[in-house]
Amino acid sequence: MRKRVVVTGLGVIAPNGHGIEAFETALKNGESGIRFIPELEELKFGCQVAGVPQGVDDICSRYFTGEQLLAMNSSIKYASISAIDAWKDAGFEVPEDDSEQVDWDTGAIIGTGIGGMDTIGEKIVPLTNAGKTRRLGSTAVEQVMASGVSAKVSGLLGLGNQVTSNSCACSTGTEAILDAMYRIRHGLAERMLAGGAEGASPYIWSGFDAMRVLNRTRNDEPVKASRPMSASAAGFIPGAGAGILMIESLDSALERGARIYAEIMGGAINCGGHRMGGSMTAPNPVGVQRCVQNALTDAGIEGSQVDAINGHLTATFADPYEINNWAKALGRTEQDFPLINATKSLIGHSLGAAGGLESIACVLQVYKGFVHGSVNCEDLHAELLPYSNSIVQKTRETPELKIQAKASFGFGDVNACVLYKKWQA
Amino acid sequence: MTKDEVFKKIVDILGKYSKTEIKMENISMETSILDDLKINSARLVDIVLDFEDVFDIEVDDDDADSVATVGDGVNLIMAKI
Numbered sequence: 001m002r003k004r005v006v007v008t009g010l011g012v013i014a015p016n017g018h019g020i021e022a023f024e025t026a027l028k029n030g031e032s033g034i035r036f037i038p039e040l041e042e043l044k045f046g047c048q049v050a051g052v053p054q055g056v057d058d059i060c061s062r063y064f065t066g067e068q069l070l071a072m073n074s075s076i077k078y079a080s081i082s083a084i085d086a087w088k089d090a091g092f093e094v095p096e097d098d099s100e101q102v103d104w105d106t107g108a109i110i111g112t113g114i115g116g117m118d119t120i121g122e123k124i125v126p127l128t129n130a131g132k133t134r135r136l137g138s139t140a141v142e143q144v145m146a147s148g149v150s151a152k153v154s155g156l157l158g159l160g161n162q163v164t165s166n167s168c169a170c171s172t173g174t175e176a177i178l179d180a181m182y183r184i185r186h187g188l189a190e191r192m193l194a195g196g197a198e199g200a201s202p203y204i205w206s207g208f209d210a211m212r213v214l215n216r217t218r219n220d221e222p223v224k225a226s227r228p229m230s231a232s233a234a235g236f237i238p239g240a241g242a243g244i245l246m247i248e249s250l251d252s253a254l255e256r257g258a259r260i261y262a263e264i265m266g267g268a269i270n271c272g273g274h275r276m277g278g279s280m281t282a283p284n285p286v287g288v289q290r291c292v293q294n295a296l297t298d299a300g301i302e303g304s305q306v307d308a309i310n311g312h313l314t315a316t317f318a319d320p321y322e323i324n325n326w327a328k329a330l331g332r333t334e335q336d337f338p339l340i341n342a343t344k345s346l347i348g349h350s351l352g353a354a355g356g357l358e359s360i361a362c363v364l365q366v367y368k369g370f371v372h373g374s375v376n377c378e379d380l381h382a383e384l385l386p387y388s389n390s391i392v393q394k395t396r397e398t399p400e401l402k403i404q405a406k407a408s409f410g411f412g413d414v415n416a417c418v419l420y421k422k423w424q425a
Numbered sequence: 426m427t428k429d430e431v432f433k434k435i436v437d438i439l440g441k442y443s444k445t446e447i448k449m450e451n452i453s454m455e456t457s458i459l460d461d462l463k464i465n466s467a468r469l470v471d472i473v474l475d476f477e478d479v480f481d482i483e484v485d486d487d488d489a490d491s492v493a494t495v496g497d498g499v500n501l502i503m504a505k506i
Binding site: 134 | 441442443444445463465467468469470471474
């Protein structure tokens with residue numbers, strides 16, 4: 001028998017706020033975290049705006065010792081800050097650095113899409129090319145190994161269950177949450193810290209800029225630059241940060257009297273195989289629809305029961321296709337389509353962290369009963385006009401919201417869909 | 426530079442890498458860098474790089490491998506400056 005799985009802790013560092021209270025306030029008030037980045041102008045990027053968490057040095061000085069900070073690039077800082085927050089939010093204390101205590105029942109699946117590119121670009125490549133590998137010291141490997149973000153967290157918190165990092169481009173964070181759910185369902189762990197982290201670096205973003213998938217038309221209007229579902233959407237805005245959830249067996253949560261934010265009903269992960277219209281960079285629509293339908297089956301619900309969707313919705317040409325796929329997969333029409341919003345309109349697209357950050361938004365929405373406004377789509381895309389009643393542009397109180405779908409789609413034609421349900425004891 | 430000055434600079438360097446707060450009065454020439462100061466063994470290569478930068482010396486791999494106590498570091502540096 002599979003165990004029921006719930007969310008008992010949230011940790012977030014986003015471009016528009018650190019901590020769940022600040023993040024919730026920013027979502028509700030439509031506060032954008034997109035800013036002009038002078039470095040991107042100097043580097044002649046087409047897109048010169050991005051979503052980058054603020055005040056990180058100050059947060060780090062409060063959270064970490066000098067020794068802990070020796071080997072922390074931006075993605076590891078974001079992952080560590082949000083993992084500590086989720087851990088404490090779930091009711092646990094951070095162990096002393098020299099404690100011998102290991103929590104064998106808690107693990108971590110924290111993914112990243114691109115990884116430690118800042119360390120690679122600023123240290124490994126220049127020092128190696130100069131014949132000075134010795135000068136890299138001992139701190140390079142742990143910052144660029146793909147599992148760097150989860151490895152650091154296990155050391156900070158003394159985690160003794162599975163600790164790993166997944167990577168599947170822009171669906172990384174959502175996949176991590178589902179992989180953690182499976183582990184708890186099968187009784188292999190009581191608790192897992194799960195989500196995604198992505199650093200802030202021109203080296204992470206330059207390849208996307210070269211592909212011309214970033215919006216280069218709004219450098220003088222940062223807060224208007226991320227425009228999911230808009231007729232004037234012209235590419236995504238790069239983002240950074242981390243969103244990490246404490247995922248726990250219902251048995252464990254009830255036993256220790258933990259606050260339960262939401263139940264994870266189920267989900268699905270698949271790949272479109274780069275066929276039937278899919279490619280490295282475009283989704284196979286059949287793959288997307290199967291992923292959503294498999295998630296419904298796994299959760300034991302019908303498409304008609306989904307109250308709200310937090311879309312992948314990046315602000316590229318794919319947004320209308322995505323909504324069409326949701327409609328087909330859920331068996332819904334333009335008239336009875338669920339409420340839908342795009343968190344990326346406020347924070348940009350943080351790649352491997354997106355599914356984690358947006359899942360935090362979803363869990364807050366079902367816990368508190370609201371759907372945050374999706375900004376910058378006042379000029380809805382023509383194909384989305386029939387859905388205008390469902391597209392939430394200004395935050396709505398929704399006490400009736402019970403089931404929230406979250407999906408992420410990524411390069412490689414990969415898909416992940418998770419279903420959150422309001423917890424009712 | 427006197428031996429005492431070298432000793433103090435080495436303790437400053439080690440402070441960056443220790444998981445515990447280092448108090449000068451508790452450190453002697455016999456203090457073990459890894460065991461007593463709770464420094465991760467991987468960080469020894471960083472400590473040696475700091476020795477090179479702070480004292481403007483070069484430390485080869487064999488010399489680096491010989492550093493186990495604070496005194497080993499002091500003696501190595503005194504021999505090179």
